[in-house]
Amino acid sequence: MINGERQTKAAIRWAMVGGGKGSQIGYIHRSAAERDRYFQLVAGAFDLDAARGRAFGVELGLDPDRCYADYKAIFAAESARPDGIRAVSIATPNNTHYEISKAALEAGIHVICEKPLTFTTAEALDLQRIAEERNLLVGVTYGYSGYQMIEEAARLVADGTLGEIRLVNLQFAHGFHNEAVEDANPAIRWRVDPKFAGPSYVLGDLATHPLYLAEVICPELKIRRLMCARQSFIASRAPLEDNAVTLMEYEGGAFGTLWTSAVNAGAMHSQKVRIVGSKASIEWWDEHPNQLSLEIQGEPPRLLDRGMGYLHPETSGDDRISGGHPEGLFEAWANLYYRFALVIEALDEGAPDRVADLRYPGIEAGIEGVRWVENCVRSADQGGVWVDYS
Amino acid sequence: MINGERQTKAAIRWAMVGGGKGSQIGYIHRSAAERDRYFQLVAGAFDLDAARGRAFGVELGLDPDRCYADYKAIFAAESARPDGIRAVSIATPNNTHYEISKAALEAGIHVICEKPLTFTTAEALDLQRIAEERNLLVGVTYGYSGYQMIEEAARLVADGTLGEIRLVNLQFAHGFHNEAVEDANPAIRWRVDPKFAGPSYVLGDLATHPLYLAEVICPELKIRRLMCARQSFIASRAPLEDNAVTLMEYEGGAFGTLWTSAVNAGAMHSQKVRIVGSKASIEWWDEHPNQLSLEIQGEPPRLLDRGMGYLHPETSGDDRISGGHPEGLFEAWANLYYRFALVIEALDEGAPDRVADLRYPGIEAGIEGVRWVENCVRSADQGGVWVDYS
Amino acid sequence: MINGERQTKAAIRWAMVGGGKGSQIGYIHRSAAERDRYFQLVAGAFDLDAARGRAFGVELGLDPDRCYADYKAIFAAESARPDGIRAVSIATPNNTHYEISKAALEAGIHVICEKPLTFTTAEALDLQRIAEERNLLVGVTYGYSGYQMIEEAARLVADGTLGEIRLVNLQFAHGFHNEAVEDANPAIRWRVDPKFAGPSYVLGDLATHPLYLAEVICPELKIRRLMCARQSFIASRAPLEDNAVTLMEYEGGAFGTLWTSAVNAGAMHSQKVRIVGSKASIEWWDEHPNQLSLEIQGEPPRLLDRGMGYLHPETSGDDRISGGHPEGLFEAWANLYYRFALVIEALDEGAPDRVADLRYPGIEAGIEGVRWVENCVRSADQGGVWVDYS
Amino acid sequence: MINGERQTKAAIRWAMVGGGKGSQIGYIHRSAAERDRYFQLVAGAFDLDAARGRAFGVELGLDPDRCYADYKAIFAAESARPDGIRAVSIATPNNTHYEISKAALEAGIHVICEKPLTFTTAEALDLQRIAEERNLLVGVTYGYSGYQMIEEAARLVADGTLGEIRLVNLQFAHGFHNEAVEDANPAIRWRVDPKFAGPSYVLGDLATHPLYLAEVICPELKIRRLMCARQSFIASRAPLEDNAVTLMEYEGGAFGTLWTSAVNAGAMHSQKVRIVGSKASIEWWDEHPNQLSLEIQGEPPRLLDRGMGYLHPETSGDDRISGGHPEGLFEAWANLYYRFALVIEALDEGAPDRVADLRYPGIEAGIEGVRWVENCVRSADQGGVWVDYS
Numbered sequence A, B, C, D: 001m002i003n004g005e006r007q008t009k010a011a012i013r014w015a016m017v018g019g020g021k022g023s024q025i026g027y028i029h030r031s032a033a034e035r036d037r038y039f040q041l042v043a044g045a046f047d048l049d050a051a052r053g054r055a056f057g058v059e060l061g062l063d064p065d066r067c068y069a070d071y072k073a074i075f076a077a078e079s080a081r082p083d084g085i086r087a088v089s090i091a092t093p094n095n096t097h098y099e100i101s102k103a104a105l106e107a108g109i110h111v112i113c114e115k116p117l118t119f120t121t122a123e124a125l126d127l128q129r130i131a132e133e134r135n136l137l138v139g140v141t142y143g144y145s146g147y148q149m150i151e152e153a154a155r156l157v158a159d160g161t162l163g164e165i166r167l168v169n170l171q172f173a174h175g176f177h178n179e180a181v182e183d184a185n186p187a188i189r190w191r192v193d194p195k196f197a198g199p200s201y202v203l204g205d206l207a208t209h210p211l212y213l214a215e216v217i218c219p220e221l222k223i224r225r226l227m228c229a230r231q232s233f234i235a236s237r238a239p240l241e242d243n244a245v246t247l248m249e250y251e252g253g254a255f256g257t258l259w260t261s262a263v264n265a266g267a268m269h270s271q272k273v274r275i276v277g278s279k280a281s282i283e284w285w286d287e288h289p290n291q292l293s294l295e296i297q298g299e300p301p302r303l304l305d306r307g308m309g310y311l312h313p314e315t316s317g318d319d320r321i322s323g324g325h326p327e328g329l330f331e332a333w334a335n336l337y338y339r340f341a342l343v344i345e346a347l348d349e350g351a352p353d354r355v356a357d358l359r360y361p362g363i364e365a366g367i368e369g370v371r372w373v374e375n376c377v378r379s380a381d382q383g384g385v386w387v388d389y390s
């Protein structure tokens, strides 16, 4: 158990672009990054409205001089300071991810970016190229992957408990947007506007989360072809979908389904991952993330709990408190940020091998999410036909 | 609450073909039919092995003379008796349903047949024609539809609680056949042999159950087109599938998915029906059939329980005991058999209008199941393409 | 799996006293007794109102001559007939159990009686004496004990899986009588009237059920002393309680608690049994009776399901259908009636040894329930003091 | 939703006594206190072993000069500094709470102390006296009370949704100490040693938690008398108990039960609170703290979820993220520490009225816990008799 005693050498000087006052996701970035002193917030360009962004930075205790009007200003000024930021987290609407990430990387700053990483695979590959040239991290905040029971799931697959993987059943299907709530709420409006959201709504916004979880749990599975049907039950959202189903054929014969929705009336998140192997299945639900169901054919189902001695030892490496006490999404995110800190430290010290085995959502995860959405949209826009994965 | 005091005029003289000793489904037919004296077992041709069938009939208390060697013998003899059977239940492997049902109808005997009703829609329509000419029932034992909470689900849809129906998510996915268990078990072997099972395994065997539940709950929905992907994870089962996913577009824009499997390792039945409307969703699970989840967007989810005063009054018409006491599958089947008895009585008295509003799985339900499997197979065999529903 | 093929030699000629039209518990007696032809209803004195009782018997298909005005008439007439009843089930209010049971036994008729068996232990012992003299059964319908998972629980305790038993936590606490519903409902009114109900309401009506389950599961445990606190939240029910808590010290150091209530607002039955041993615990809930939780310290909890191969083989002896399909309360009761039939047959054939090992609620269970209520009331009436169990 | 933007004027300079490296509860204190900059850790006497404590402080980033050898040193030195600590959290074994708290208060330092606050009520009252004289806080870390759904529970009781409160059912019963695990683990050993733990083990260690939750939810209930039975299933723990049951009669007629255990084999925490009113019940479980069950008699049970619009507005005041995302124990504790910061600020500014309505576990909660344990032990040691609450 780590009990917050995990060590990096020093807190990484860090900033945010976006994630301003009232934003949905800004707080969890800050809370996770600063949780155990891995990062220290020293600068920001938090808001589209520069004045509001500055006021917010001051409220957060920042030096007003390091509260910037926009991303150009922050990267220019900070990269010129000897004590400038080493890393930035980008939590702005999707359409800006590519240009802001690119600018940060070109200023030599490590990037932690929200998903979906970019609008197109080409853009994502471009970021990868720059990051590799400069030995910089591009981390993507697939926050749920920080939960310990996802690690346990991956271990159970890796050690053969499930046998050969046959089925991957994924869903992330909430009901909060069953009506045209965007009419009254700008933070939802951009999500259903292709200009800001990109080529998809729920596929990019929600589905990429369980998709990444499946990649973490079943790293061997490669999609061969997929088909996707998407719908806009609130008609004004078209061409963006508020519900979609994707079927996936993997190399080697495994089969996957993914249901994503914002109109699953009455449901909370309903993010669920079920992996079916030839001998056993596992199932995980993000609303009760400290548990993992393990169902071995011919035996009674077991409910595994975070923090317990019967888990794989690696699963407990991130525990902050003993079993039975619920950890939540903030710990999952803090686990990610911890890994990002380790990677940044390793890269800055020219020792990338040190983190070669570390499991975290880096640029490949970001690319894969964008690519998958592209393939889904390509299929859906032809009427839901099978397309070879490319 | 009925408390078993529901009245038909007299117990209907009844027989079984199939459902012999050790068969999977024979006992529940008998237990349900005789439960409250709606039917009385007076004859049978229970087994492929005539001697074993006869011995079994005697064990059940039948007159040995009315334990027949096969279906031909029973229909010939019984239709000649003044006190001959008025109805027969057919619980034999799928390949025989058409010919035995046809023979029964031609002998003027009401038919209650297992699903899938026939191999082809043409055959099912043929049975319909004969039944209509002779004013005979063809009931199909979609047993789960007898549960009271399915009635409640239908009422909640009908009264507008859910709003407009958008999504129909169905599954029936157990794990009992995750290995080639048929090698050691003849009662499973025929299920994966096209000669006995017909054009499908799990699509016909399992999927038609939740499909019918969805028809009961959302009678207005008509499939416009569908696509189906099926797999044989146990290779020797090919061409029959042990796992399949079907996507359905309904007239009017609703969308459906159905997952069916016999290789969902570690799962029991996992028959689940979730209906998502524009305002609320309902969800039902056959392993806890006395409950129905009602999730109205913006309100906390409610768990409805059989037998309670807050349900639609019609839902309680079939209760045998007060709320809190679990009823099980036997009561669900008995509810079906009660309806079959009402229909037979009405038809025999030339008063079909009396049961015009009764909800029960008749020949249309049987046809629809066969048609749906046919469409699925047609899609799957072309590689999982969309096919217009026909 | 029995599939209803379990054999007794012949259906036992059987009657009911009480359990008339609209009664709460009459139907389940009939349904269970006749389920697989172990008993055959041939006579009855169903109702306090003789005419109504007769009409009901006729409705049930009985010979009007065998529908009697009261228990005296039925025992007199039937014991005089060569084809008279061999057994009677008594489902009348509590105050009549003793006299009716006694009359039946004295007429040489086997008795199956509702709980609580009598008002006093002395009366219960009296019935025992007569029954033993005449080699007659006195069965008591602790219906829940017929569930297969209760058998599994007993086997897990017996085989040492739990280690030494330390704690017995019992509850049966519904909320249906949170208001003075008896004012409008005579079938509830007698339950809160000492004249009809006896010295207790919920202690006798509800608590004796889980108490008997604990006896079945942990047959070695003997109560050394107990204390009971009881309340009448609806004041007009006093001196009868609508809520009570009993603490029990067992010989050898185990400790028990039992909570029973009719004012547990919003709850359905909430009959739960948790047995804690030195190594593991089991927990069972009557609203989902096909499951049993097994929690071994240091291992993930397992959820056992009826009908599965991993259970003790004896557990499956009563299965009527394969695992995953819910059985309900009617099957549990039918399992009891089956045992009663076996015992009656053995006694009548002078072969009581044949059923020496059979687990069923006989006269000892009936006595024990009455004794326990007596002790509880004795404690409660002194202000909730500890009393030595006597 | 607060999103971490809640404001106090400035971070309070803060230290810890105890809670050293490897301690069970030290990390959550630090994580909660510093979560949103309400407190800033500037000093510590973390460990019984001074050197280890100092090393740990340095590891946490403290000035080595402010890592002290013991509580005397820290209070002496810090109260002499102009920038000395304003508050200290005490997370040492129970036996030291009184003397360390007293020393801190006498040095003019606000105290946040672990439970149980002291060994005796007299000591606790003594702390109260000193704190009142000096206008200092004594907060007690009943961490679970920081969960939002506990606030919702209190609101539902206060607004009359439950009607008149009748029953309070509490439990905190884990299984982790079903064997003599203390033999190998010093952090458990002191808990079962009266010298360090005080007059009880599980009563003080576990039971005071749900007891305080009940006080928060039902502030009107006052215990009139109680009785307690306690056991030492691991005999070497005697006289300290590892299992206990307490019954409570409240003024006005409500009745309570509390079960606490460390030998509930196979259970995780199983901290549950059920409050039964004349109209409805609520139930909460600390392993799934984002949910609260609301069961209104005659209506289907509802499962309320944190973060949702249908809750009382005050319930959402502490939300850090929107509904559906699980918050965990760290947020609950951070909510407490936020309140402590508000109180300290108000007291230091001579404006105690500002926090007069704030719900937080202060000295009264601490006293009440100790008093309750004292009463329980008094009852238990007389053999489990009723004792008037004093």
Ligand SMILES: NC(=O)c1ccc[n+]([C@@H]2O[C@H](COP(=O)([O-])OP(=O)(O)OC[C@H]3O[C@@H](n4cnc5c(N)ncnc54)[C@H](O)[C@@H]3O)[C@@H](O)[C@H]2O)c1
Binding pocket: A017, A018, A019, A020, A021, A022, A023, A024, A025, A026, A045, A046, A047, A048, A049, A070, A071, A091, A092, A093, A094, A096, A114, A115, A116, A141, A142, A143, A186, A187, A188, A205
């Ligand atoms: N990882 C997750 O679980 C998760 C959850 C929610 C949102 N997101 C992602 O986070 C991103 C932000 O989403 P949100 O829900 O917080 O959006 P939001 O609309 O609530 O907040 C966006 C914030 O970015 C600021 N902003 C916008 N453009 C900016 C610019 N050019 N420069 C600086 N600041 C700018 C806005 O002022 C606002 O403060 C999106 O890409 C979204 O997909 C991820």
Ligand SMILES: NC(=O)c1ccc[n+]([C@@H]2O[C@H](COP(=O)([O-])OP(=O)(O)OC[C@H]3O[C@@H](n4cnc5c(N)ncnc54)[C@H](O)[C@@H]3O)[C@@H](O)[C@H]2O)c1
Binding pocket: B017, B018, B019, B020, B021, B022, B023, B024, B025, B026, B045, B046, B047, B048, B049, B070, B071, B091, B092, B093, B094, B096, B114, B115, B116, B141, B142, B143, B186, B187, B188, B205
């Ligand atoms: N409605 C449901 O929920 C459900 C469940 C299980 C099976 N079924 C259906 O019931 C049917 C029977 O399945 P089962 O699992 O009981 O099969 P089974 O193999 O267990 O039993 C089949 C029985 O039919 C007898 N039989 C076979 N051919 C016969 C013939 N020509 N004449 C007379 N008897 C014959 C066999 O001897 C045997 O007793 C199948 O169509 C199956 O799809 C339905």
Ligand SMILES: NC(=O)c1ccc[n+]([C@@H]2O[C@H](COP(=O)([O-])OP(=O)(O)OC[C@H]3O[C@@H](n4cnc5c(N)ncnc54)[C@H](O)[C@@H]3O)[C@@H](O)[C@H]2O)c1
Binding pocket: C017, C018, C019, C020, C021, C022, C023, C024, C025, C026, C045, C046, C047, C048, C049, C070, C071, C091, C092, C093, C094, C096, C114, C115, C116, C141, C142, C143, C186, C187, C188, C205
């Ligand atoms: N085992 C269980 O789970 C369970 C459940 C409910 C009731 N019970 C017990 O069953 C018994 C009956 O309860 P109920 O709820 O059905 O009561 P009820 O009031 O619903 O029905 C009682 C029936 O007995 C008839 N009756 C009354 N006195 C009679 C007499 N002297 N002779 C013949 N008939 C008479 C009444 O007319 C009525 O039909 C009680 O002892 C009760 O404790 C047991």
Ligand SMILES: NC(=O)c1ccc[n+]([C@@H]2O[C@H](COP(=O)([O-])OP(=O)(O)OC[C@H]3O[C@@H](n4cnc5c(N)ncnc54)[C@H](O)[C@@H]3O)[C@@H](O)[C@H]2O)c1
Binding pocket: D017, D018, D019, D020, D021, D022, D023, D024, D025, D026, D045, D046, D047, D048, D049, D070, D071, D091, D092, D093, D094, D096, D114, D115, D116, D141, D142, D143, D186, D187, D205
């Ligand atoms: N609020 C809760 O939920 C909760 C949970 C666990 C423990 N607790 C309470 O917290 C307290 C500590 O428990 P723990 O489980 O962390 O114990 P622990 O044994 O794990 O740790 C105790 C720590 O205190 C240090 N210490 C001991 N005596 C000291 C002294 N005189 N001066 C300075 N440091 C000293 C030890 O070195 C160690 O670091 C206990 O009172 C316990 O009841 C509360």
